[in-house]
Amino acid sequence: MTEFRSAAPSQTDPRQTLRSTPANVALRSTDQGTGFKSFIPTERRFNVADLFNFTRQRGDLLFSLLFLGAALFLAVSFFGESGWADRDLPQKRLGKALKQPWVGPLIAVAIFLPAALGNFALSWRRARLDRRKHKPNKTRFEVVQWIRAIEFIAYFIIYTRSIEIIGYLFATMIFAALMVYRLGYRSWRWVGIALATSFVSVLFFRTMLQIKTPVNIWLYNQLPADLARFMKVYF
């Protein structure tokens, strides 16, 4: 039976003990028949240069195309939506022209469109290089991830709409509990924590800070007048 753990980290070169390569993970395990359990989590190193590095992710080309599309659409709309049609371009006084409503959009489009075009070109070049290297194209996977977010946006819209029907307090508590359940925290403990946290957040924002929430609430209108007033003011 060999015990590999005998060498204490402090007695060895720290650089050798710090890296969690599979080799020294093995050195830390015991042969007692139980599974390996680390003392502290394995090291995930950050590289200083990584803080500034940018690599184009899957789906970048598609989004760059959409970005360019948006820029083109806004640039084309410039002629009808910025006041350009009623322009007055005096020859002598530039300042008179600068006061007109189309100046701001012109500056914005002049920044947006060339940048979007240049970015698309770079993204296209990157995609071509990847194709040449036979790197797998996972755009479809990425689009699925984007679509998955739409489900939660729909829940958010339903939540905001339901506040006008059942009030901020009940809508928030029900939304929190259902969302937590939907995300897979299905024990009573998590649902309970969600209910308690949502109740406290309503107390903080609505009761204490008196943040504005919808007031004409169908459920509160069914309550006796005094209770309805109380609920409308505090919840």
Place this chain on the structure above:
Amino acid sequence: MDALMTGLQNLLEPQVLLALLIGSLGGLVIGAVPGIGPAIAIAILLPATVFLPDLVSLVLLLGIYGSSMYGGAIPAILINTPGTPVNALTTYDGYSMTRRGEGPRALALAYSASFYGGTFSILTALAALMLFGPYLRDLGALFGSRDIFMAAVLGMVLLILAHRQTMLIAAGLFGFGMLITLVGRQSLRGFERYTYGVEELASGFNLIVVIVGIFALSQALFLMVGKDDPAKEIRFKGGLFRGLAELRRYPAVTAISGVYGTIMGIIPGVGEFVAQFFSYATARSMSKKPEQFGHGSPEGLIASETANNAVPAAAMIPLLALGVPGEALTAMMMVVFFDAGVKPGPDIFEKSPDFLFSLFIALLIINVLVVIALLFSTRLIARMIFIPNRFLGVFIMIFAFVGVFSIRNNFFDCVVAALFGFVGYILRRLEWPLVPVVLGMVLGSIMVERLTAGASRIKTWTDLVDRPVSGTLAVVILVVIAAVMVSMVLDHRKKNR
């Protein structure tokens, strides 16, 4: 001196003191929980500040801004997960120290280095205010609309150039943000821009609604669609007090990092990442044990934590002096200034110097409060690291609703926020920067507003740069662009060699 005393008195109001306490402690917790971060917390709290007095609001937000990086060091050191993005470099040496059983030492060093960085930049700003205050009051007369327009252009240029590898993306998003802010009825002539006949768009997009969408809702979606981090174990034994004094053993690294953080904070668009990078690289080149950097070097930890905590106070300087925010958090604070009817810019030195002193003294108090709180509650705060990501996402979404709806009691704003949340979510997944959108909205509106205001004095293009300040700023812009282009060409040649 009178302004200093009045500024101090302003802070003694019970409401302000409470905001100081809540902001500082809240920021600590927010920083310690990976997945939230100060930008999201401030985005959520922005609408609440509309209902609070201006100093209370700013102190609350400053508390979160100033203390979150302290909190972010806890998970960075204990579980190798930065609490806020700017704590990423702290993991490099802090976590290595934890692995060799020096977690408390690393935490104590991080706290003392952060405290030094924070107080250094605050005291520098306060000293500058006291020494140059009388002269700064005359600064207002030097700054006309064209000068502030040029300062905003400089802010835009620095922001774009700071995104060295994503310059085109940053520029595109800046232009996009600028266009967003121009949607709606123009105040001067009443022309409706980019409304496409939609009635709700006539009043334009609210800046806070877009900020909540692009920062908070997008993060909520990102967390909910993603997976929870695997459970990690924390080993934490020993006290923190002994390690605090250790900072004195590294005076050179501490001093240089403080200076870097302050200078980089002052330059709009640069911020914590670049400050840390320079400090870390310099500390490494100065060190007698450079080989230890990245493997648990106390100097590395000190360099990164001192530099990033020196930035918040320094970042307030361009915001207050020129009315030009350098990054997302100061842009959000600008919104509070707008709501309070206080226009940051050179005039502020003349009109409300006490207000300036209040802000910087508040930051000083926040730093003291935070260190005291951390010495006694690190273990408690460390437990919050383990709130599951997706669970957190649900509550960010709930808080986001409050933020969005309370601004104008408008359901349309919720839809707008959801839309921007979705766009922000995709940007996050693609690792595109979010900050240019917000700065495009803030700086873009300043640019257009000031250009329009100064238009009557502009006959030709040269009139834009014929004033001392605007001319100097134009030269600075050209020099900065030329310097970056030269360095890019040199980098390219080096790569191709």
